[in-house]
Amino acid sequence: MSTIEKFDSHVMHTYGRLPIVLEKGSGTQATDENGKEYIDFGSGIGTNSLGYCDEKWADAVCAQVRSIQHTSNYFYTKVQADFAERLCGVTGYKSVFFGNSGAEANECAIKIARKYSFDKYGKGRDTIVTLVNSFHGRTVTTLSATGQDSFHNYFFPFTPGFVHTPANDTAALEKLISEDKSICAVMVEFVQGEGGVNRLDIDFAKAVAKLCSDNDLVFIADEVQTGMGRTGTVLASEQFGVKPDVTTLAKGIAGGIPMGACLAGEKCADVLVKGTHGSTFGGNPIACAGANAVLDRLTSEGFLDEVARKGYYISKALLDMDGIIAVSGMGMMIGANLEKAKAADVLTAAADKGLLILTAKEKIRLLPPLTISYEQIDKGLDILRGILAEV
Numbered sequence: 001m002s003t004i005e006k007f008d009s010h011v012m013h014t015y016g017r018l019p020i021v022l023e024k025g026s027g028t029q030a031t032d033e034n035g036k037e038y039i040d041f042g043s044g045i046g047t048n049s050l051g052y053c054d055e056k057w058a059d060a061v062c063a064q065v066r067s068i069q070h071t072s073n074y075f076y077t078k079v080q081a082d083f084a085e086r087l088c089g090v091t092g093y094k095s096v097f098f099g100n101s102g103a104e105a106n107e108c109a110i111k112i113a114r115k116y117s118f119d120k121y122g123k124g125r126d127t128i129v130t131l132v133n134s135f136h137g138r139t140v141t142t143l144s145a146t147g148q149d150s151f152h153n154y155f156f157p158f159t160p161g162f163v164h165t166p167a168n169d170t171a172a173l174e175k176l177i178s179e180d181k182s183i184c185a186v187m188v189e190f191v192q193g194e195g196g197v198n199r200l201d202i203d204f205a206k207a208v209a210k211l212c213s214d215n216d217l218v219f220i221a222d223e224v225q226t227g228m229g230r231t232g233t234v235l236a237s238e239q240f241g242v243k244p245d246v247t248t249l250a251k252g253i254a255g256g257i258p259m260g261a262c263l264a265g266e267k268c269a270d271v272l273v274k275g276t277h278g279s280t281f282g283g284n285p286i287a288c289a290g291a292n293a294v295l296d297r298l299t300s301e302g303f304l305d306e307v308a309r310k311g312y313y314i315s316k317a318l319l320d321m322d323g324i325i326a327v328s329g330m331g332m333m334i335g336a337n338l339e340k341a342k343a344a345d346v347l348t349a350a351a352d353k354g355l356l357i358l359t360a361k362e363k364i365r366l367l368p369p370l371t372i373s374y375e376q377i378d379k380g381l382d383i384l385r386g387i388l389a390e391v
């Protein structure tokens, strides 16, 4: 039985997959079981931030596997302490909770927001505002948080206590907050990823921060996709001139090993106390070793500036390309609207020609490894140009 037949017989069919079996990778390049090579502009959805099997990252992870691979959270490990200290240092937060995914990081943020309010105001102030077109995860609660109707099906009853408001509409948010006294938090993505690579206006981001501060609401930033260097700064919030009370991270944080993190500033740092939250695998030493290696690179001289420059270079090349009518995003999180072609068809054609890309709504979406070279960028863009010239 082929890998694909075996897979399809036994793994639940929750994804639309390309008929490609990836076997290994190096840097920006993935290789399938037949030896065909692909330039990867998707990084496993922004997760392989240093590309495939980066040497130093792999060394750090392997050394950790051979030293101590897991302990329960009834004990301390140095590698988790080191990563927590460094992560709080580079992001300017006071404390962190580690989980294993973006959805879990957001669950933690939601629990913090509700308990912060409960501790101060008692029961009933528990509604969280999120944005239309947002994406916050696949658990029953983070699906409720997700501001897209198509996700609110089948799994009834969904967790109550979420309302959605349009992005970049400050008046609508103001009205909502002034009328609904049950609101305790506002949660946003600075660049909506799954929702179509839509960037928030700086003025709106600042208004969210001010409304939260004026009304003692918890300002939560879901930086699961935008965080850890993806947009050219450690956090995207830096470029919006705001400091959310809580920021969530996952995807690229550990370079391809499962990890989620929920960061809290002064206001919320001590909301979760003994017995109120937990995760068996959270802060796993192997994940922390990978995350330390990612952070080494992110904080190396000039690295993030280079991410920003490469992002600009790719965006500009896309704008100049026939068949593309608009480009959106920030840093190396890039969306492009196509003139005639369908994003899904371009994705399939690209894979055929040896380029892996992503889509988001009607756009093609690129999240290349942060370490990609200009040579690989040009190679990938040439393939894309060729495909768009044929439609």
Ligand SMILES: *Cc1c(COP(=O)(O)O)cnc(C)c1O
Binding pocket: 100, 101, 102, 103, 104, 106, 135, 136, 137, 138, 189, 193, 194, 222, 223, 224, 225, 250, 251
């Ligand atoms: C991917 C993503 C999530 C969900 O992360 P998982 O690791 O799949 O649970 C949540 N929020 C945003 C913004 C994401 O991009």
